[in-house]
Each structure stands twice: as structure tokens, then as C-alpha cells.
Amino acid sequence: MRNISDIIEKYIKEILDSNDIIKLKRSELAERFQCVPSQINYVLKTRFSIERGYVVESKRGGGGYIQVVKVRPVTDAELIDEMIGLIGYRLTQSMAESIVMHLLEEDVLSDREARLMMTVMNHTAINIDIPLRDELRANLMKAMLRSLTYSR
Template sequence: MENHNISDIIESYLKQILAESQQVEIRRAEIADQFNVVPSQINYVIKTRFTIQDGYVVRSKRGGGGYIRIEKVKLLDNLDFIDSLVSAVGDQISRHDSLAVVRNLFEAGTINRREANIILAAINKDAINTGSREMDERVRAAVLNSILDHLRYES
């Protein structure tokens, strides 16, 4: 064990559990005690070794009954396509350009017709109406980027 970094050991331990099931739910303080490290070390391992790019979704709940849940997910094959759409969306996007993004997702087979219609309803000018065109475009971009982020993996 002395040849291994403690972060590697904690990562290996968690991945061993994940090999047996699709998700693990841990309490940060308990794992820190188990490996005789500070809780922030557990945060570091989770933030750097269990990312969406690596095929993991991490959710946490704070407080007395808090936990950290790490779930192994299947990444989609077309991540480069989704990444290019995220770049195209940026921090704000016009209604016209957002329709093109949804059309591209549909035509690529990433989403079906029903999902496309739901997304279109969520980014519709009637749904996003702040009174400021610039703010509408920012909200629309945030919605689309959130959707694209979720399309990166399948549960």
C-alpha cells in the first residue's frame, strides 16, 4: 500500500464496490475514518476521479442524514456531437438557433420526436418570457445546456 497514493487507494475501493453494483452510497466522514484521512480528501477523490466524462454521476445530500451517491452510467457514443452543440449554445442562444440545435439532436437520433417536442415546449418564447430578449436567450441557453449535459449519459 505504501507504493500507492491514498487517493488511488480510495478510488480503487469505491470502484471495487461499483463493479458489484451500479451505484454506491457513502457517508463522507465514515470513509474518511476508514482510510484515516480528512473528509476533504474524499471530496477530492470524488471530484477528480468520478466525473461525468469518466462515466459517473455524483449526487449528494447534505446534513445529518447526508450521503454521497456515485452511479456508474453508460456514456453515449456521440459525446463529441453533444460537446459541439454545447459550444454552439454558449451562454445565450436565439430562439431560431435553439430550434436548429433540437433539430440536430432529432436528426442524429439522439432524441425521439416526443423528447424533441418537450424540449421545444421548454424553450418556447411563451415559456421563456422575462421581458428582456438578452435574458430570454440566457435562460434558453441554460435550459439547453442542462438538457445536453443530461444527454451525455444513459441511466
């Protein structure tokens, strides 16, 4: 059985399928799924990040709400360039995984390419101490993404 985070994520994504911008009330979602509001925050922070192609903004006043925007680049190359721009000097494994999942969901990567990239990004494959591991991961991810840009 899926956990509550999976269920909340699925519900929000279903709404986003018909609208690129949605406004949600955290308290109403928490009530709907019978969970604490911090659970909604957790789902939004971990599953609707910019690396995954979403912009989440909290709005205060008028009862307050959370706005979720699905970012849809025009071309695969634009999406890849956007992901390269998000990668700084260092890249954590979780951020790398989010980038790969986003590219997979947008059909920029095949399942095989995604699996290969995830394997290379894993801390067991990059067996050196932090912060060097995160620096190497950033460089590897940028190189892989650039190679995708030129091969399409």
C-alpha cells in the same frame, strides 16, 4: 507505493463493480482511510466525473450521504455521442484526458488510439494561447470522436 487517492478510488470502483449505484458517507470513508473528508471530495471530483462515466450527488438530511452512479450506455456509439455532448465550445486538457480514459476503460478505444488522442490533446502539441487552445482542442476531440462513430 500508491497514494491515498488511488486507494480510495480503487475501493469505490470495487464497490461499483457489483452495484451501479452506491451510497457512501463521506465521514465514514474518511475514517476508514484515515484522511480528511476533503480528500474524499477531491477523489470524487477528479476521478468520478461525468466525463469518466459517473454521476456524483450529495444528499443532505438523514445523516447525509454521497450517491455515486456508474453510467452504462447501451452501445459504443451512444457513449461517443454522450461524450461529444459533454464537449462545449472549449475543452481543457484534463477534461479531454478524462474522456479518453473513460472510453479506454469502456473498451471503446484501443490502447494505441487512446495514446494517439492523448498526444494530440496535450498542450505541447497545441502550442497556441488559451482560450484558442481550448477551442481547438474541443474541435479536434469532437472530430476524432465522430470518426470513431463512423468507423465502428
